[in-house]
Amino acid sequence: MATTRDRQLVEQWRSIQNSYFRTAGAIDRALEAKFDIGLNEFEILDLVAESEESACRMKALGERTPMTQSAVSKVVDRLEKAGLVSRQTCADDRRSLFLELTDAGRALHSTAAVEHRALLKENLG
Amino acid sequence: MATTRDRQLVEQWRSIQNSYFRTAGAIDRALEAKFDIGLNEFEILDLVAESEESACRMKALGERTPMTQSAVSKVVDRLEKAGLVSRQTCADDRRSLFLELTDAGRALHSTAAVEHRALLKENLG
């Protein structure tokens, strides 16, 4: 039986979905149009920028985003191909990699972040 | 410059993302495992179930979900192939279609909905 509590939950869920899709969609389209990177690319870039100077990033990244390990790997592929990030081998553990922003990456991040924050403010109020 | 207001927005956004992905992921996996349909399939089924007896659904569906028109079309393809829904031509406007649950669709929906609501409650608290 469909209780009114169920109705509430469903409504709440749909409202979360709507605000999530609306916001993510708006940011994604804007970043794509102005900077030619998608939302996930930006978010990885953002995480890397947040933690300049610490080691073995890839691993840590996986813990700070809902993305899959393999998704992160592919996002980084694209960022690297775009010349925004570079993978550095890690001396203590040669399985690990850590990431560095290139100059281009740092530059793009800092202007894209402005846009990103503005759209968040606009959409989350 | 990164204001603390910006930090707050980013934190808020990440928290929305996490709760969205956690919830959507949990529901999707559960429905997939127990009923062999994905979250989007269920949500369309749910919308169709909500509005039994009204006409020309396809169109209306697009307005009640963040999915694209073409996404809805493909989800309905799968639901139809799975025998859960059927497309009915609409007499007044032969471009339009409306959807009907099959008996199997109604049955699956009513048991899957229980699971769905339970997971919503669990994840949205």
Added chain:
DNA sequence: TCAATCTATATGACGCGTCATTCAATGACA
């Protein structure tokens, strides 16, 4: 020191959503 196991990342096949386009039916208006 050598297996067995575990851990960090990469990769390929696959499914799904998106965009642009297409197609058919409808409406508007001369």
Added chain:
DNA sequence: TGTCATTGAATGACGCGTCATATAGATTGA
């Protein structure tokens, strides 16, 4: 009524995320 624009839906190419697996390096314990 004939043209032109519009609308509802389907389709194909494409990009991305996921899952399962692969690979290489690390760790453990006998």
